[in-house]
Amino acid sequence: MSDTPLDEPRLCASIPIEDLRSFLDDFPALLWRIEIARSRIEFLNDYPLQPLGDSARLFLKNRAFRKQMLLPEDSHLLDKFLDAVSQGKTMATVFRVHTPNDSIMWLKLTGAVNSSDPRYYYGYLLDVGDTVNVIRDIQRSEEASRNRIDHVPTPIILFNHQSLRLRQANAAACHLFGLPNAATGRLPHFSEISLHPVDNLGAILNDLPTHPWNGVFEFSTTQGEPFRAETELRWVPWKQTALVRMSVTPISDNRKDETKLSENVRAAFENAPDLSAMLGQALEHPDISKRCNAIMLSCICARNNVVQVYGTGAPLANMAQGEKFSYRGTIAEDIARFNLDHLVVDETMDSIKPIDWALFIPHGIHSYYAKPFYMDGELQTVLILCSTEPERFVDVKPERFDTILSSLNEAINALRKKKS
Numbered sequence: 001m002s003d004t005p006l007d008e009p010r011l012c013a014s015i016p017i018e019d020l021r022s023f024l025d026d027f028p029a030l031l032w033r034i035e036i037a038r039s040r041i042e043f044l045n046d047y048p049l050q051p052l053g054d055s056a057r058l059f060l061k062n063r064a065f066r067k068q069m070l071l072p073e074d075s076h077l078l079d080k081f082l083d084a085v086s087q088g089k090t091m092a093t094v095f096r097v098h099t100p101n102d103s104i105m106w107l108k109l110t111g112a113v114n115s116s117d118p119r120y121y122y123g124y125l126l127d128v129g130d131t132v133n134v135i136r137d138i139q140r141s142e143e144a145s146r147n148r149i150d151h152v153p154t155p156i157i158l159f160n161h162q163s164l165r166l167r168q169a170n171a172a173a174c175h176l177f178g179l180p181n182a183a184t185g186r187l188p189h190f191s192e193i194s195l196h197p198v199d200n201l202g203a204i205l206n207d208l209p210t211h212p213w214n215g216v217f218e219f220s221t222t223q224g225e226p227f228r229a230e231t232e233l234r235w236v237p238w239k240q241t242a243l244v245r246m247s248v249t250p251i252s253d254n255r256k257d258e259t260k261l262s263e264n265v266r267a268a269f270e271n272a273p274d275l276s277a278m279l280g281q282a283l284e285h286p287d288i289s290k291r292c293n294a295i296m297l298s299c300i301c302a303r304n305n306v307v308q309v310y311g312t313g314a315p316l317a318n319m320a321q322g323e324k325f326s327y328r329g330t331i332a333e334d335i336a337r338f339n340l341d342h343l344v345v346d347e348t349m350d351s352i353k354p355i356d357w358a359l360f361i362p363h364g365i366h367s368y369y370a371k372p373f374y375m376d377g378e379l380q381t382v383l384i385l386c387s388t389e390p391e392r393f394v395d396v397k398p399e400r401f402d403t404i405l406s407s408l409n410e411a412i413n414a415l416r417k418k419k420s
Contacts, residue, residue: 029126030056033114034085036121049107049127051099056125059097069097071104081109085121088113094128106132155248155290158236161205164190167243172289176248178222193219195226208235208244214394216251227251247389249290275415276321279312282408287400291393294365294386297412300332300379307332307382315363315388329354335372336379342398343370347390366390371401373409381409 024031024045031044041060049056058065070078074095084091092110099105111123155173159166166187169179177193180186190201195218204213217231230249235242272278275297282288283295294313301307305327311319327333334353335343345368348356360368365386373381383405385393 027124029124030060031122031124032060033123034111034121035119036086036088036113037119049125051101051103052097052105053100055100060125071096071098078109081111085111085123088118088121094132105129155250157246157248158243159190159246161208161235161242161244164201166190166193173248176221176250177219188222192222195220204233205244208233209242217248219248272411275310275412276312278408278411278415279310282404283313285404287404288385291396292385292387294363294388296384296386298330298332298382298384300327300382302327302332302336302379309359311386313386315365315386319363323359325355325358331355331370331384332372332379332382335370335382340372342372344368344393344396345370346394349390360386364388367392369393369396369401371398371405373406375413381412383408 027045028047030047030049032041033044034041043057052059055065055069059069060066066078067075077093077095081091081093090112092108094106094108097105097107105127106129108126108128109123110126111121114120114122155176156170157166157173157177158168166179166189169177169187173179179188179193194201207213212235213231213233215231216228218226218228220226228251230251232247234245234247236245272281279295279297283292288295292313294311294315296309296311296316299308299310306324307327307330308322308324309319310321330353331343334340345351345353345356348360348366348368351357365388367387367390369385371383371385372379373383375381385401387393
């Protein structure tokens with residue numbers, strides 16, 4: 001077999017060698033191969049990697065020069081890559097270097113052994129500065145959205161993962177725990193609102209960066225009143241440290257309170273002047289407001305291939321009421337097709353349903369719970385509880401919403417009859 005830099009690949013015999021040469025010359029990275037046994041590097045193109053220029057080649061060749069260019073904290077990343085080269089293992093890494101014009105440049109090294117001739121290890125050195133900037137913008141956007149908790153009706157607290165000092169609490173959390181407003185008083189330590197020993201929290205926090213936690217915690221208000229709550233903990237990168245985002249849903253042990261709440265909502269429905277007011281009253285019900293910040297009503301007319309949608313809640317402030325969509329690709333179609341008694345979507349961004357991309361995602365809805373209602377055996381209505389957070393309905397028992405949504409559906413039917 002020839003040792004020239006461009007052995008013709010067997011599987012690409014139909015591609016003219018001139019085209020392959022042109023591809024290598026035009027490829028926007030510095031291409032190279034290493035003869036592993038001899039520790040000898042060859043360059044397969046002349047891509048300059050500005051502003052490095054010839055320094056890029058010297059960087060790959062000369063260890064002392066490489067040490068001068070590398071940011072010290074990234075040196076271990078390159079060491080791992082070079083170890084992989086010597087062992088003939090596929091590897092990729094990203095690191096930073098100082099450039100001749102005193103700036104910082106992000107580079108990526110990727111390589112793999114040539115399976116047809118294991119003596120050689122092929123790879124490229126690529127400028128990934130633009131990619132890093134895009135990722136940073138995405139992270140900033142995600143961090144900002146996660147930190148915007150004031151508009152969320154569910155009690156949410158942010159606390160420092162090391163000191164466990166509470167940093168921020170939204171209005172719902174302040175009301176639930178009896179916390180002072182951030183503008184009028186200092187927020188307490190986590191131990192002052194939790195009945196669990198703080199030491200028991202350590203194992204949970206250690207796994208949070210990769211594994212969000214869900215379970216039941218025992219809490220106490222600042223006035224000393226204990227309560228149990230379904231609790232969700234998530235890791236939120238913040239500046240040079242990290243915060244823990246805690247969502248809390250109290251568990252009610254008082255059936256009388258729940259019955260009273262349902263009766264109050266029914267009474268509110270009866271006095272509601274219009275559909276918007278009804279939806280608003282439903283959204284204020286504690287069982288719904290704990291998890292949702294919007295609610296939609298979808299009126300179904302499958303025969304005419306149309307659904308008509310109404311909604312209320314902060315995310316839907318600019319939503320056109322009564323907007324019509326094709327029945328095809330909707331929640332209603334899935335429910336009818338698979339005979340579902342309810343439908344949950346944990347993350348709309350992972351969906352391929354047309355209605356999710358046409359309606360839910362543009363309004364920032366990430367998860368929803370849909371409940372169908374029938375009239376004379378035909379699907380007539382779908383009520384949809386919406387959240388701007390993903391996975392808000394994971395493991396939620398459907399009966400939790402049955403009473404309120406059934407009452408709402410009855411009120412909507414009564415309103416339809418009144419108008420007709």
